[in-house]
Amino acid sequence: MSITLELNESQIPLLHSFLATIIAHIEQLLSRFAQLSELSEIVPESDRELRWQMDLLFRQCSMELSWCVQTYQTYKQLQDMIQPSSSTVDGLWTEAYGL
Numbered sequence: 001m002s003i004t005l006e007l008n009e010s011q012i013p014l015l016h017s018f019l020a021t022i023i024a025h026i027e028q029l030l031s032r033f034a035q036l037s038e039l040s041e042i043v044p045e046s047d048r049e050l051r052w053q054m055d056l057l058f059r060q061c062s063m064e065l066s067w068c069v070q071t072y073q074t075y076k077q078l079q080d081m082i083q084p085s086s087s088t089v090d091g092l093w094t095e096a097y098g099l
Helices: 009-042 048-082 086-097
Strands: none
Touching: 009 048
């Protein structure tokens, strides 16, 4: 099944803004993940309830991070289709013509 997207020039800044927002959120999630890692080292092994709750937080953070990265990659591909960077164009040229 093929999906056709129609974009006009006015939507390109919105796409750039969305990508910047996703990048900022990924950075926040990485920071949160690092903080959770530091906290998990402090929590005693005997406190099973707190360890279980922290494990849930790790999983939630990990899933959200995975979703954000996948979303970023999808929209980045869309951006590259609309406005390919010179390196992308060079890569496609090389791939197509072996130059």
